[in-house]
Amino acid sequence: MKRILVMTAVEAEKEAFLRGVRGDSRFDVHEAGVGPVSAAVSTAMVLSSSAFEYDLVVSAGIGGGFVGQADIGSIVIASESIAADLGAETPEGFTGVDKLGFGTNRLPVEEKLSSRWVEALKADGQAVRYGPVLTLSTVTGTAETAALLAERIPGAAAEAMEGYGVAEAASRRGVPFVEIRAISNAVGPRDRAAWRIGDALAALETASYHLLEAISS
Numbered sequence: 632m633k634r635i636l637v638m639t640a641v642e643a644e645k646e647a648f649l650r651g652v653r654g655d656s657r658f659d660v661h662e663a664g665v666g667p668v669s670a671a672v673s674t675a676m677v678l679s680s681s682a683f684e685y686d687l688v689v690s691a692g693i694g695g696g697f698v699g700q701a702d703i704g705s706i707v708i709a710s711e712s713i714a715a716d717l718g719a720e721t722p723e724g725f726t727g728v729d730k731l732g733f734g735t736n737r738l739p740v741e742e743k744l745s746s747r748w749v750e751a752l753k754a755d756g757q758a759v760r761y762g763p764v765l766t767l768s769t770v771t772g773t774a775e776t777a778a779l780l781a782e783r784i785p786g787a788a789a790e791a792m793e794g795y796g797v798a799e800a801a802s803r804r805g806v807p808f809v810e811i812r813a814i815s816n817a818v819g820p821r822d823r824a825a826w827r828i829g830d831a832l833a834a835l836e837t838a839s840y841h842l843l844e845a846i847s848s
């Protein structure tokens with residue numbers, strides 16, 4: 632693999648990723664900003680202006696883990712990226728754009744690489760989960776919303792705010808996509824005191840190191 636574009640929301644995530652890949656020159660890491668729109672626009676701008684042809688686009692950062700799926704400090708590698716609030720509120724509950732007939736709110740990942748990444752992390756004894764990662768414009772802040780999301784998307788492992796935007800931009804250019812989330816908090820009642828951002832950034836650094844192994848195997 633010759634050239635990999637990595638999009639993080641903020642600088643702290645970018646720095647953690649760069650530490651993990653030991654400055655490997657195949658990686659271009661950019662800050663995308665917080666949220667799906669900023670992430671999509673930033674990714675599209677890099678892809679359209681870069682002198683490089685990228686072999687892979689990665690959305691990397693911290694995220695919330697669904698209780699029972701991904702503990703704080705663990706890693707989630709996305710099995711798919713889901714725009715979980717892209718749709719309509721109806722009397723029967725949320726209906727996604729796919730069911731409304733307006734396209735899709737699920738985008739695929741590069742599965743072989745994602746699986747190799749999971750195996751490399753497991754071989755190193757890291758806590759890792761392979762499952763759907765939700766992209767939302769609003770951070771879940773109640774147990775009720777967390778339960779609704781988990782019911783609507785069985786197996787949902789993590790939520791964040793950028794992955795689907797990055798995936799959409801990559802998809803438009805036909806570039807394979809993967810997403811990694813290092814878990815900083817539990818999805819549910821808002822409790823900023825419970826965040827473990829430092830632990831999540833350390834996990835993100837470790838995980839990015841194992842991406843080196845996954846792309847080489």
Ligand SMILES: O=C(O)c1cccc(C(=O)CC[C@H]2O[C@@H](n3cnc4c(=O)[nH]cnc43)[C@H](O)[C@@H]2O)c1
Binds near residue numbers: 641818821
């Ligand atoms: O103010 C709060 O209660 C709160 C709780 C969790 C996350 C936030 C953020 O503003 C984080 C935004 C930033 O970090 C990613 N992230 C991390 N945890 C989550 C989450 O549980 N749900 C969604 N995004 C999360 C996200 O990708 C952003 O880049 C505030």
